Every structure is written in C-alpha cells, then in structure tokens.
Amino acid sequence: MMKTMRSHSRATVSLFVIGVLFPVDAMAQSISVAPPVAELPGMGRAIEIDATRARRQALTERTGQGIIAIPAATSRDLESEVLQDNDFRQDDYFFYLTGLESPDAWLVMAVHPSGTVELHLFLPERNPQMEQWTGRKLGPGPDAIRLTGIPNVHPLDSLDRALFALQRTVPGPLFTPLYAGTAENERIDRWLQAGVGVDVRSVVPVLDSMRLVKDDAEMVRQRRAIDITVEAQRAAMQAIEPGMFEYQIEAIIEYTFRSMGADRVGFPSIIGSGPNSTTLHYDTNRRQTQPGDLVVMDIGAEYGQYSADVTRTVPVEGRFTDRQKAIYRLVLGAQQAAIDATRPGITIGELTRIARAYLERNSGDLCGASTCNRYFIHGLSHWLGMRVHDVGDYSTPLAAGMVLTIEPGIYIEAEQLGIRIEDDILVTDNGAEILSAGAPRSVEEIEALMAGRLVP
Ligand SMILES: [Mn+2]
Structure with a gap:
C-alpha cells in the first residue's frame, strides 16, 4: 500500500518533468511482472x-x-x-x-x-x-x-x-x-x-x-467475484426482516459488492419476494416484503471482468414454514445430486437428467398428483466466466477447469412459492468444488445465520 502511494505521486511529478509516466524504480522491473495499470488513474488492474x-x-x-x-x-x-x-x-x-x-x-x-x-x-x-x-x-x-x-x-x-x-x-x-x-x-x-x-x-x-477452461489467472478473478457475492448473500441474510423493501435488500447486496472492490454487477440483481419469487428474472425490486414471504436473491458481482452468479432463497422472518422447508429440501437434494455427479466427462444434459430424476423420485405428494419436476421450468446450468451466461458449446463434456452454475428451482405461482438454489461449481480432476460454499445453503445454516448465530 505504501509503495503504491509513493510510486503514484512520483509518477505524477515525472509526467510533467520528463514526460515519462513511471518512476525509474518501476521501469527497472522485469517485463513479466508489470506494475499494476492502476498506477495510471482509472486504467484498471x-x-x-x-x-x-x-x-x-x-x-x-x-x-x-x-x-x-x-x-x-x-x-x-x-x-x-x-x-x-x-x-x-x-x-x-x-x-x-x-x-x-x-x-x-x-x-x-x-x-x-x-x-x-x-x-x-x-x-x-x-x-x-x-x-x-x-x-x-x-x-x-x-x-x-x-x-x-x-x-x-x-x-x-x-x-x-x-x-x-x-x-x-x-x-x-x-x-x-x-x-x-x-x-x-x-x-x-x-x-x-x-x-x-x-x-x-x-x-x-x-x-x-x-x-471454457479457465487458467490460473482467470480463476483468481473468478474466485474473487464469487467470494464477494457470498459475502453479499451473508450480509443480506443477516439484515432481512419483514417490512423491508426489495430495493433495501438490493442496496445491502450492492453496497457489499462495491465496498469489497467489485467493478459492477454481473447482471441486474434479482430480489423477488412473495409473489415475485416465482418470476425468474424479476429485477424491479420495489415490493415491500410481508411476513411469511420467501425472498429469492439471485445476484452476482463482477470483479476484474469475471462475474459470479449465486442464488439463495430465504424466509423473510428467518424461519421457514413446514411447507417451505419441505420444498426447499427437495430443491436442495436435486442440486446436491447434480453436484455429486459433476466430474470430467459428464455433460450438462446428463446433470439435468440427474436433477430431474431426483425431483421425480422424491416429490412424494408435495406437488399433488404430478411430481414437482413440472415446476422446475428452466435449465439446470450455464457456463460462468466473463459473461454470467458465458460462451461455449453446451454439449461439451465437462473438463477440469470449467466453471458452471447448478441451479434447480421450483416455482408454484398459486402459492407465491418460488425457491431457487444456485451455486458456482469448478470442475476438478476427479469431481467438483463448490466455489460459493460460503453462502449458507441448508435450512439449518440459513436459519442460524438469520437468527444471528455464527455460521462458518
Ligand atoms: Mn444463473
């Protein structure tokens, strides 16, 4: 920190004196360790x-x-x-x-x-x-x-x-x-x-x-974007209470993004409470929450050109109802089944079939005569990187170094009940790493954090 400040002030002086933008000690560095472009105001990292x-x-x-x-x-x-x-x-x-x-x-x-x-x-x-x-x-x-x-x-x-x-x-x-x-x-x-x-x-x-396959330098930025987003999820969970407006939750989230150095949002923050929880890309964020609401928070910070994409669904009062809990655990089980199957060689299509089969097998009578699979109305996964829905062929078998989301959801409009759980997953040599694991995901973890109890 001290060094950067000193270099900056000297660079400013030398600009006028000798027309050189950088001080001599910076010029002497090896070409493979360039000083931050940030030495030039507004020029980036x-x-x-x-x-x-x-x-x-x-x-x-x-x-x-x-x-x-x-x-x-x-x-x-x-x-x-x-x-x-x-x-x-x-x-x-x-x-x-x-x-x-x-x-x-x-x-x-x-x-x-x-x-x-x-x-x-x-x-x-x-x-x-x-x-x-x-x-x-x-x-x-x-x-x-x-x-x-x-x-x-x-x-x-x-x-x-x-x-x-x-x-x-x-x-x-x-x-x-x-x-x-x-x-x-x-x-x-x-x-x-x-x-x-x-x-x-x-x-x-x-x-x-x-x-599609991130190198080490990309992963440093990708992880940073996700870490910031995880902190924003935790900050929101700790602050939410009935009567808050959706935009106030959004403000806590985006305050956290910027205060941790995120450059911008990777996409407009989706804060859908109550009836808005079943609208997939709701981003108006103007409703006042009511007791009993679920709140879907689908958010992603962008850092160094890389975007995160993490969704959590929480009860505005800090405790799930039995009905919400049952559906939540079903979605979580489907997500976990897909995460457990994630490894090199498998495709997103196969992961989707695994998640849907889980919903088919485990719905019981939660969704009436049909299974809850009919309420899972969007894709399971997308590539993640510089774009939140990143580039790349979706039929490509997974390989180590790829990053994708896994995000099942169930949306029952008649009950104003929308639940989506989304994590960012790195494919490793023999499995997967949940990059967004720091955001509480189980019913117990979410309720504990919202009650003010520490969740690591
Ligand atoms: Mn997503």
Whole structure:
C-alpha cells in the first residue's frame, strides 16, 4: 500500500518533468511482472502478462497461418449516448488476449508460414485536452509495451496501413470476431473492399472453446467475484426482516459488492419476494416484503471482468414454514445430486437428467398428483466466466477447469412459492468444488445465520 502511494505521486511529478509516466524504480522491473495499470488513474488492474501471452499462443496454434484481428470495445460518450450506466467495459475477447482495459484499441497477430507470430497492439494517441474530461489513457509508447508484454505498439491511425502491409507477407485467412453492425465491423468491411483477408473467418468458436477452461489467472478473478457475492448473500441474510423493501435488500447486496472492490454487477440483481419469487428474472425490486414471504436473491458481482452468479432463497422472518422447508429440501437434494455427479466427462444434459430424476423420485405428494419436476421450468446450468451466461458449446463434456452454475428451482405461482438454489461449481480432476460454499445453503445454516448465530 505504501509503495503504491509513493510510486503514484512520483509518477505524477515525472509526467510533467520528463514526460515519462513511471518512476525509474518501476521501469527497472522485469517485463513479466508489470506494475499494476492502476498506477495510471482509472486504467484498471495489473495485467497478467504470462497468462495473456499463453492464451495468445494457444490461439495462434489453433488458427494456424493467417492474421488475427481483435478489436477492443469502443469508448462511450456520456453526453451523446446519455447512458445511465456509462462506465466502460472492455470487450471480453480483447481482454482475454491482452488484459488491457483501454478503449478503441486493436490487437493484431500475424502467424507467418514459418510459424513465427508477430504481435501488434494499436492504441489511440493520447489527447491531453480530452483526458481532462475522461481521464488519462494509455497511449502508444514504451509504457504500453512494458505493461502489456506486447512488443510492438503503434498509434491506431496506422492500423489500416499496417494490416495491408501484413497481408502482403502473411498469406492465409483473416480471423476476427465479426460483430455484425458495429463500427469495428465497418472497419473490417473497408479492409475487405481494399483486398485484405479475402478469406474472412470468425475466430469466435475457437476463442469460446478456449474460454471454457479457465487458467490460473482467470480463476483468481473468478474466485474473487464469487467470494464477494457470498459475502453479499451473508450480509443480506443477516439484515432481512419483514417490512423491508426489495430495493433495501438490493442496496445491502450492492453496497457489499462495491465496498469489497467489485467493478459492477454481473447482471441486474434479482430480489423477488412473495409473489415475485416465482418470476425468474424479476429485477424491479420495489415490493415491500410481508411476513411469511420467501425472498429469492439471485445476484452476482463482477470483479476484474469475471462475474459470479449465486442464488439463495430465504424466509423473510428467518424461519421457514413446514411447507417451505419441505420444498426447499427437495430443491436442495436435486442440486446436491447434480453436484455429486459433476466430474470430467459428464455433460450438462446428463446433470439435468440427474436433477430431474431426483425431483421425480422424491416429490412424494408435495406437488399433488404430478411430481414437482413440472415446476422446475428452466435449465439446470450455464457456463460462468466473463459473461454470467458465458460462451461455449453446451454439449461439451465437462473438463477440469470449467466453471458452471447448478441451479434447480421450483416455482408454484398459486402459492407465491418460488425457491431457487444456485451455486458456482469448478470442475476438478476427479469431481467438483463448490466455489460459493460460503453462502449458507441448508435450512439449518440459513436459519442460524438469520437468527444471528455464527455460521462458518
Ligand atoms: Mn444463473
């Protein structure tokens, strides 16, 4: 902490004196341990240079010869876009391959016939007048090289020229994400009209399959997002009482997110009480809770570009009724059956059949003539990562390093009774780890925490 403060103040001084953004002691560090980008105000977190390099290498090994062009997200303008939530969020593919939070940048990788890979990063030139309004940006120059580990950094306005030059020496397809109808895509269209990359292919399927398996650096961020979300669940459980408005519960949750360093919500917080507990994506959060209500809290903090997604359902009075308890334990049993079956090789489809079979076998007469399975009206699982419903093919058999949610639910509208239990699960070499295990999950644990008794 002390060191960061000192470096920051010295960097500010040197900016004016010698035009260098970082003090000499930081410059002397090895290139593989870049100082946090946070040294530049508003610029984000440290880039994991070794991890991003390994991802780029894995990508070029899979595409083979050709040129790969990945755009950053474009900057947003508060005044013309009039956005209520105007903070910049980097494009996931660009972030995955660079760790960089700069807007309007491009990453270009050229895989030569020899196998040699050329790396180029294009950044907008800094604009001191604009920076007074929108904050300091990372411009082309030695700092960008040091912070990203990418050896060639150029001004953005040389991108088209550089690409035409590369195209003459690197035969093969142009791999790019191909976002329809975007400014980035217009740029690609211009390249095509100019004869660049006649064979254009989407790089999305390759990147999506890579993103399914998280590396160590990703898991640090993923775990942090989940840990923060677990704390928010616990804070909400300790605060809830009848008469609270849903938005007050939401406020406790999102206060916890931000006070623990989350960047934003991974998705709008769902706080559904009473009748709203049976609305799957209810996020209006304006109702006043009543005695006897259940409250479904489906929430996820985003930290370092990774989102959590954890749901707990609690009785607003701190004690479940017998009926609520019986349904709750049925949902929990179905979830546990799926978690117990989670291991490399199994598919989400098979886990879903296991959870549904559990409901079929164990419903008794809880749901009348039919089993409670008919009230489980959504999917069991989704991939989790940079997007809350993350990219990747849902038929892919699980492998170690994948992260998914397991979230059965039963929704009986006539009784205003909705129960969903959702945890974030890491597939390990021989099973699964419940990453969100810190959020009380059993009837007994929830009631104990809500009664003010300590639950580890
Ligand atoms: Mn979910």
